[in-house]
Amino acid sequence: MDTEVIETTDEVENNLEDAELDAADNQGELKRKTHLKGTVSKIALGGAIVHLDFEKPGFVHLARIQEAPLNRVEDALQVGQEVDVWVLRADPHREHVELTMIEPLKYDxxxxxxxxxxxxxxxxxxxxxxxxxxxxxxxxxxxxxxxxxxxxxxxxxxxxxxxxxxxxxxxxxxxxxxxxxxxxxxLEKAEPQEVIPSVKEALQEVDEDEPVPTAMEMALREAMQRNRKDDDGPRNKKSKKSRGGRDLEDIFSRTLEGYGQK
Missing domain, CATH: 2.40.50.140 (Nucleic acid-binding proteins)
Incomplete structure (x- = not known):
């Protein structure tokens, strides 16, 4: 059994509106939301006929004359009155251009x-x-x-x-x-911060004429730096190497004393 899909009133109106708006966009001369000036030529029961400088007259529905509720067209418009209108739909199959006196939104x-x-x-x-x-x-x-x-x-x-x-x-x-x-x-992207050169880059900037230290010189420098650190450290924190050095000195002194007694 086939199931019939029934669209709601809102869905039908939205589909019809989209189709009519697409047709209006293809009109060329009169596009949707185009601002025009016209003159009320006739008052009808459901709206007003507006004369335009165009092949077809325009029609403004009662609900699109003003945002506030309106019971009668005569309460807002009169024949011969000049009005500002915007194109709502320009269907080539209709005898008139559908207009609105309520300024449309800039973006739908x-x-x-x-x-x-x-x-x-x-x-x-x-x-x-x-x-x-x-x-x-x-x-x-x-x-x-x-x-x-x-x-x-x-x-x-x-x-x-x-x-x-x-x-x-x-x-x-x-x-x-x-x-x-x-x-x-x-906005433009913020400029990157100055990057600190790496050790490798810093070494590359060293003068090539500067002599390169030998392995013995490098070992000697490292030993001297270690000794400086030991001397600068707190007295109550003695390293194992310093204690070992003193033990060797004591042994050496006792050895010399032993030779002197002989």
């Missing part, structure tokens, strides 16, 4: 991509980072570790409320409505 979720560079205003600062209004449905968040090339203890050290900044999109999660940003990604 489908337009936000990883790696994009966006600009915006710091709207909120928290201990873990800051939020940036970039013109999307939700502000983007830049973590404190993504603010600078150096360690940042407090985000207030780097940004302030209302500051204009640029950032790079690290990730977009449409389901969770999250946009992760990085300011550090747009």
């Amino acid at each position: 979720w489908r337009e936000l991509k990883k790696g994009m560079v966006v600009s915006g205003t710091i709207s909120r600062i928290e201990k873990f980072g800051a939020f940036i209004e970039i013109g999307a449905e939700r502000p983007g968040m830049v973590h404190v570790s993504e603010m600078a090339n150096k360690y940042v203890r407090n985000p207030h050290e780097v940004v302030t409320i209302g500051e204009e900044v640029a950032a790079k999109i690290l990730a977009v999660n449409k389901q969770k409505k999250q946009i992760k940003l990085s300011m550090k990604a747009l």
